[in-house]
Amino acid sequence: MATHFVLVAEKFFQLIAWTWLIPLLLKSVTAQPSICQQLDPSPNLQMFVDKLPIPATIDISTGAQLTLGIYKITQKLHRDLPNTTLYAYGTSQATASSPGPTLRAKRGIISHVRWENHISDPFHFLPVDSSIHWANPKSGGVPIVTHLHGAEVESASDGHPDTWFTEKGETGPKFVTQNYTYANSQPPTMLWYHDHVVGITRLNVYAGLAGVYFINSPSEDAYNLPSGDFEIPLVIQDKQFYANGSLNFPNVGDSPLIHPIWCPEFFGDTILVNGKIWPYLNVQPRLYRFRILNAANARFFTLSFNNSKLSFDQIGTDGGFLYKPIVLSTLTVAPAFRVDVLVDFSSLAPGTDVLLTNSAPAPFPSGSPALSPNGTHVVMKFHVISADSYTPGASSSIPSTFPPYAAINLTNVTVTRNLTLQEFDDSNGNPIVSLLGNLTWVDPVTETPLVGSTEIWQIINLTPDAHPIHVHLIQFHVLNQQSFDETGFLNGSCNLSKNFPKPxxxxxxxxxxxxxxxxxxxxxxxxxxxxxxxxxxxxTPQDGSSFPFDVTAGPGFVWHCHILDHEDNDMMRPYVLH
Known part of the structure; x- marks a missing residue:
C-alpha cells in the first residue's frame, strides 16, 4: 500500500516540472484569484423573485433518433444578475438550456440519441488543472462525452470517460461512437444525463451539462400518482458568481505546488433549482410529486420544510419505486441521488409560504460552517395560491404499497471484495488525491465480475468524509454497514476478516x-x-433476467465517487464484465 502511494506521489511531483507550473501559476494570478474554498462571496441577490422554470420535455419513445448538441450559451439565472455563460444541452443553440431538456422514454422501447459537440472554444472557460490526468486533446477544444446515469446500457453507449470527443473531431483512446442506444428495459424511474470526460467532469457539469431522463411505463397509471403539471423535476445545484454574472470556480488549489488549480471539493454559496437562483413555485392545495436530483459537484443536501404540517412521502429512489412509502421530515440527498417524493399541500391555507431548507454540513458529514453560508440553508419557496385561483386537477393519492421486487439472494454470493477509500495529503495536511483500492484510474483493471454473478463489495472508508459511490450499469442494494477501528486496521493490529466481537x-x-x-x-x-x-x-438487470446486449464488449464500465472533484482526481476505477 505505502509503496504504491510513493509511486503515485512521484508521478505527481514529476508533473510539477517548472516548464508547465510557471505558466499555470502566471495564468492563475493574471486572472482574478479564486482560492480553493475561500472564494469571494456572490453578489447579494434577493430570494424568491424568479419563478421555478420547468425544462422542456422531449419524447424519445418514437424510435426516431434524437440529436442533442452541446452549445455555449448565456442564460439568465436571476432577475438581478447579468447573463451567465454556460455549456448546455439542446436540439439547437437557440433551444439549449441548463438543465438540458427532460427526455421521456418508455420501458421496453429502445431510444436512440446522437450526442454532438458544438463548442468551438479553443480552451475551457473554466480553469483546467493539467497536473491531474485528463483528456488533454492535442488540438485543443473542449472534450465532452455524455453518461446516462443509472441506465442499464451497453458500454459503447455508457459515456465511458475515455470515449470523449471534441468539436474538431479528435477522440479519446476508447471512443466508439456518438450514436447511443438506450434499451430502456429497466423499471420506471428517473435517471439523469451529464458529462463524464476523464479529468474535467467537475468543470463540464458545473458549466451546465446535466439533464433529467425518465423511463415511464403504463404500469405507473395504476398508482394514481400526481402527473402533468403536478409532477415536477427539481434539479438542485450550488454555484458561486461574480458581479458580472460569470461563474466563480477555484483557480488556485489548496496544494498549489502539487495541484496548482485542483480543489478537493467545490462548495458554492448560492442554490439553484432548475437553473434559477432561489426560485419560487406557486402550488395548489393538493398533492404534488417532486422528482429531486442532486446535481451538485460535492454538496450534500438535507432537505426539510419550515412548516411542521408538511413532510415527504418518499416513494422511490435511484432505481425506481420503494416497496412502500416512507414518511420523512428530513431527506438527505447526496450528489447524484434521485428521490421520488409526494408532498401534500392541502392542509395549508391559501397565501401560505413554505421554504424548502437545507441543513447538511459541507463537507459531509462533519462540515465547516464557513462552507455553508446562510444562502445554502435555503433552497426555494412554495407559495400556496389563493382559493379563487385554484383549479382542481385530476385526483391523486398516496399509494400504500408498490409491487415487491425480487430480492438478491445472499446464498448465491460468489465473491466478496474489500475496496478501500483513502485520502492522501501533502505535508501541510491538504488533500492531494483520493483513491479507490489504493489504485489510480490508469492502473490495470482489478474488478472483473462474471455476468450473472452476485458479489458483496465491502467499501472500507478510511477518509474523514462520506463518499457517494456510484457503480455503472447495475442497481444494487446496501446490505449493511459497520463501524471499525481505523487506526488498528492501518497499523495491522486487527483485521476485518474476524467478526465482532471476536478477539x-x-x-x-x-x-x-x-x-x-x-x-x-x-x-x-x-x-x-x-x-x-x-x-x-x-x-444482471434489476429483474434478474439477462441483459439484452453484450455487456462484455468494450470499452467497459466504471465505478467511482460522485463527488466530482474526487472523481476527476483518480477516485474512479474501470471494471470489466466477463
Whole structure:
C-alpha cells in the first residue's frame, strides 16, 4: 500500500516540472484569484423573485433518433444578475438550456440519441488543472462525452470517460461512437444525463451539462400518482458568481505546488433549482410529486420544510419505486441521488409560504460552517395560491404499497471484495488525491465480475468524509454497514476478516442495516467515514433476467465517487464484465 502511494506521489511531483507550473501559476494570478474554498462571496441577490422554470420535455419513445448538441450559451439565472455563460444541452443553440431538456422514454422501447459537440472554444472557460490526468486533446477544444446515469446500457453507449470527443473531431483512446442506444428495459424511474470526460467532469457539469431522463411505463397509471403539471423535476445545484454574472470556480488549489488549480471539493454559496437562483413555485392545495436530483459537484443536501404540517412521502429512489412509502421530515440527498417524493399541500391555507431548507454540513458529514453560508440553508419557496385561483386537477393519492421486487439472494454470493477509500495529503495536511483500492484510474483493471454473478463489495472508508459511490450499469442494494477501528486496521493490529466481537476484530459493533437514504434499489450510495459499507450486487438487470446486449464488449464500465472533484482526481476505477 505505502509503496504504491510513493509511486503515485512521484508521478505527481514529476508533473510539477517548472516548464508547465510557471505558466499555470502566471495564468492563475493574471486572472482574478479564486482560492480553493475561500472564494469571494456572490453578489447579494434577493430570494424568491424568479419563478421555478420547468425544462422542456422531449419524447424519445418514437424510435426516431434524437440529436442533442452541446452549445455555449448565456442564460439568465436571476432577475438581478447579468447573463451567465454556460455549456448546455439542446436540439439547437437557440433551444439549449441548463438543465438540458427532460427526455421521456418508455420501458421496453429502445431510444436512440446522437450526442454532438458544438463548442468551438479553443480552451475551457473554466480553469483546467493539467497536473491531474485528463483528456488533454492535442488540438485543443473542449472534450465532452455524455453518461446516462443509472441506465442499464451497453458500454459503447455508457459515456465511458475515455470515449470523449471534441468539436474538431479528435477522440479519446476508447471512443466508439456518438450514436447511443438506450434499451430502456429497466423499471420506471428517473435517471439523469451529464458529462463524464476523464479529468474535467467537475468543470463540464458545473458549466451546465446535466439533464433529467425518465423511463415511464403504463404500469405507473395504476398508482394514481400526481402527473402533468403536478409532477415536477427539481434539479438542485450550488454555484458561486461574480458581479458580472460569470461563474466563480477555484483557480488556485489548496496544494498549489502539487495541484496548482485542483480543489478537493467545490462548495458554492448560492442554490439553484432548475437553473434559477432561489426560485419560487406557486402550488395548489393538493398533492404534488417532486422528482429531486442532486446535481451538485460535492454538496450534500438535507432537505426539510419550515412548516411542521408538511413532510415527504418518499416513494422511490435511484432505481425506481420503494416497496412502500416512507414518511420523512428530513431527506438527505447526496450528489447524484434521485428521490421520488409526494408532498401534500392541502392542509395549508391559501397565501401560505413554505421554504424548502437545507441543513447538511459541507463537507459531509462533519462540515465547516464557513462552507455553508446562510444562502445554502435555503433552497426555494412554495407559495400556496389563493382559493379563487385554484383549479382542481385530476385526483391523486398516496399509494400504500408498490409491487415487491425480487430480492438478491445472499446464498448465491460468489465473491466478496474489500475496496478501500483513502485520502492522501501533502505535508501541510491538504488533500492531494483520493483513491479507490489504493489504485489510480490508469492502473490495470482489478474488478472483473462474471455476468450473472452476485458479489458483496465491502467499501472500507478510511477518509474523514462520506463518499457517494456510484457503480455503472447495475442497481444494487446496501446490505449493511459497520463501524471499525481505523487506526488498528492501518497499523495491522486487527483485521476485518474476524467478526465482532471476536478477539482481533477491527469492528467495534455488529452490522447495522442501511440508513433511510440507502434503502431500495441504488446506483449511488453513501459510504460513511469510519465504516465498512457493504453493497450487494448482482450483475444482471434489476429483474434478474439477462441483459439484452453484450455487456462484455468494450470499452467497459466504471465505478467511482460522485463527488466530482474526487472523481476527476483518480477516485474512479474501470471494471470489466466477463
Amino acid at each position: 482481533g476484530s477491527c469492528f467495534t459493533e455488529k452490522p447495522r442495516g442501511p440508513t433511510v437514504d440507502q434503502i431500495g434499489w441504488k446506483d449511488t450510495a453513501i459510504t460513511w467515514p469510519g465504516n465498512v459499507t457493504r453493497f450487494l450486487i448482482k450483475f
